[in-house]
Amino acid sequence: MLEATPHAQTGKRGKRVEKLAAQRSGLLYYLVRDRYLYLFLVPAISYFFLFKFVTLYGELIAFKDFRLLQGVWGSQWVGFKHFHILLASPDFWQVLRNTLLLNLYSLxxxxxAPIVLAVLLNEVRLHWFKRSVQNMLYLPYFISWVVLGGIIVSLLSPSTGVVNSLLGLAGIEPIYFMTDTGWWPVVFSLSTVWQGAGWGTIIYMAAIAAIDPGLYEAAKMDGAGKLRQIWHITLPGIRGTIAILLVLQMGKMMDVGFEHVFNLQNPAVFSVADVISTYVYRTGLQNAQYSLATAVGLFQGVIGLILVLIVNKAVKKLGEGGLW
Incomplete structure (x- = not known):
């Protein structure tokens, strides 16, 4: 038999290499290779599938005159009736205004706040002090709003609260923070900082850690001080992270958070503290108007999606990656 020429052998070997490379570039190859890492995604994917995608079936209630005994399919189809009722209600426009204003204050x-805290902590050189401050900042994020709300109410009590006691020592009359419509949004915004700033700091600290230390060394050699290093290196280095978190934050502009507001509000401040989440709770669970409450939730979700799309496009126009 004639032996294959060296050129033919090289060609066959090249084809085998190409075939092997094609197999390794396939999705199945990476799924098998990193199967244990993908297992960590199973709980998160299951959560979003069960509680975010499967529950979309319930949005049909917004377009029906829902009766519990008749079920979703058995209830009468009414189209956009509940949306018309919603948009004609003065109460809805008040809670929409309150929701947007409280989210604007928080924004x-x-x-x-976490950006400033991350930059400051990055400059701390005493490791024990840095760790202690980080632990104190992270702790409120893992505490329920039921507990945090009770702490805030106790601290701001006009008779026994620490804050009003200190104001009394300064000769200032007690301030009714929790029942004053002017002070309540301030308390709400500051409590948002107290509870969430620590978690945001973790994200920004991780982004700062990814910045090349050589940039700081070069800046020092050029005579740049700390403020110039922060302005020209640190902030530009985390700009992409800031942009992504801003897009995600804009998606929450229609959702203040039920637990936060519910544990701080009271009838005296309903004019500024009644938001969409508490309105849905009152309408759907207390008054059993399920279709109207679902219409509110669907309206909230659609507006949030539109805001995410707009802000993401604006971020990409500014040169950042965005979410997609």
């Missing part, structure tokens, strides 16, 4: 006050 102005709470969104920059």
């Amino acid at each position: 102005i006050v709470a969104f920059p």
Whole structure:
């Protein structure tokens, strides 16, 4: 038999290499290779599938005159009737205004807070002090709003609260923080910072850690001080992270958070503290108007999606990656 020429052998070997490379570039190859890592995603994927995608079936209630005994399919189809009722209700426009204003206050006050804290902590050189501050910042994030709300109410009590006791020592009359419509949004915004700033700091600290230390060394050689290093290196280095978190924050502009508001509000401040989440709770669970409550939730979700799309496009126009 004639032996294959060296050129033919090289060609066959090249084809085998190409075939092996094609197999390794397939999705199945990476799923098998990293199967144990993908197992960590199973709980998160299961959560979103069960509680975010499967539950979309229930949005049909917004377009029906839902009766519990008749079920979703058995209830009468009414189209956009409940949306018309919703948009014609003055109560809805008040809770919509309150929701947007409280989220705007939180965006102005709470969104920059973890950025500032992360930058400051990054400059701390005493490791024991840095760890202690980080632990104190992270702790409120893992405490329920039932507990945090009770702490805030106790601290701001006009008779026994620490804050009003200190104001009394300064000759200032007690301030009714929790029942004053002017002070309540301030308390809400500052409590948002207290509870969430620590978690945001973790994300920004991780982003800062990814910045090349050589950039700081070069800046020092050029005579740049700490403020210039922060302005020209640290902040530009985490700009992408800031942009992504801003897009995600805008998606929550229609959702203040039920537990937060519910544990701090009272009838005296309903005019500024009644938001969409508490309105849905009152309408759907207390008054059993399930279709109207579902219409509110669907409206909330659609507006949030539109805001995410708009802000994500604006971020990409500014040169950042965005969410997609």
